[in-house]
Amino acid sequence: MADKGWYTMHWPSEYGGQAIPFTTQIAYREEMAYRGAPIAQPGFEAPMLMFHGQPWQRDFFLPKIASGELISWSQGFSEPNAGADLANLQTRAVRDGDDWVVTGQKIWNSQGHHPWVDWGHYLVRTDSDAPKHRGISYLIIDMNTPGVVKRPLMDALGRRRWSEIFLDNVRVPSRNVIGEENRGWYAAMTTLSFERSQIEAPARRLRDLERFIDYARDARINGGRLIDDARARHLLAEARILIETGRMLALQVASIQSKGEVPMMEAAFSKLFHDEMTPRVYETIARILNQDAAMTVGEPRAPLGGYPAVNSYLSWMNRFAGGGREIQLNIIAQRGLGLPR
Structure with missing residues (x-):
């Protein structure tokens, strides 16, 4: 991927990119996330360096990021x-x-x-x-x-x-x-803004939901297919709506980033929504599975290898990464609504 320049295709040419429209990069990132592919991407360090890095820092680190030599910080x-x-x-x-x-x-x-x-x-x-x-x-x-x-x-x-x-x-x-x-606080806020964007998150949630739907087509409940159960179908539809709403918020953030701007308030709103949405998606799966939802990886009878339980646990822990709920609400209030501290 690095050799083909795929994950830095939207970078300006002066930083080794192809200056391809940002929308193409978003489509690539969504597809890779949906397929569950192991993806190395510039993350939030590259844009932070483009906005705030010293010339030598950009010259030294950006080529290493683009080549895939430097993928984790x-x-x-x-x-x-x-x-x-x-x-x-x-x-x-x-x-x-x-x-x-x-x-x-x-x-x-x-x-x-x-x-x-x-x-x-x-x-x-x-x-x-x-x-x-x-x-x-x-x-x-x-x-x-x-x-x-x-x-x-x-x-x-x-x-x-x-x-x-x-x-x-x-x-x-x-x-x-x-x-x-x-004045490092202000540069770090750029880093956090890109971290909070959640651009790949809806594709990952959709992948997990569709895996469960495939499972429900074969699973049985009350003598019939689980997918035909009216309650299950209603809950799955609600989860799908939540995921699509999250995608619209993430695309709004991506649109602002494509203009070379830092979406402080919009990224906070996207993270806030995804922090609430993600546990609800896995809670939906748990409500349909009932007691079987508690079985995790390593248990022979665990539905889908136990991933619903694992992802449910992780979704609650990940809420605190990049700032918890109250932090995002403060950013929205101050940066978006102009309210006092």
């Missing part, structure tokens, strides 16, 4: 003592000559413990006297630097999906600042 935002108040982060960076010396701890770090993740983008406090949103800088950190310690975290299903990252006097070159010093 360690994102260092959340901290154990900050909770949902991200701007209350305590990881500190002190200037020492041409370096920043970083000390602190990050948690719920996606992919950071994997050996193939060489780079991370981290929020750190560089001015303790400034208001909390204005004393933060955004650094690119080489994850193989001495002082970086990675500890994987288990999820509810026993999988290592996240990690804690400990930073003990980690030296980071001063030129690794993304955007402006002490």
Whole structure:
């Protein structure tokens, strides 16, 4: 895919893209997500670098992203003592000559413990006297630097999906600042806006729903096919409407991105809707399956290999990634409706 330039086809030509309309890229991303294909894509680091990166950062990282050499980053935002108040982060960076010396701890770090993740983008406090949103800088950190310690975290299903990252006097070159010093919060909001877009999410939900519909065509209930049960058909129709509504919201976000703009409020609304919609889709499947919905992977009688139970668990955990419900409501109120803090 990288050799064909498919997942960077919409990038401007100066960054190695083909300047193909963004709508073509969206169609590609939706189709790949629907098919369940293992997809490497620029994610939200590439647009963040295009908007805020230093020239050397764009020249160094964007070709690696486009070639598929750099497909995963360690994102260092959340901290154990900050909770949902991200701007209350305590990881500190002190200037020492041409370096920043970083000390602190990050948690719920996606992919950071994997050996193939060489780079991370981290929020750190560089001015303790400034208001909390204005004393933060955004650094690119080489994850193989001495002082970086990675500890994987288990999820509810026993999988290592996240990690804690400990930073003990980690030296980071001063030129690794993304955007402006002490204004990293604003660059990070661009990152989060693209993370919240949810462009692939409706295609994944549709794939899961249609897999269940195929299952229901053969499954039996009350002497007949499950798919012919009136209650089941009504619930499935409701779930399909929710998925299509989510797709319309995601396409609105994509439309704004295609103009080279950052959809802060629209991305927050899309994430808020998908955070509510996704558990409801799997709850719909659970209501139709009744007690069988509790069986998970590894149980011989589990419907569809137990994926409905697994996805239901994950849908609740993933609500907090990129900011929980209250965070999105605040963004919509302040950025979209102009309401005061």
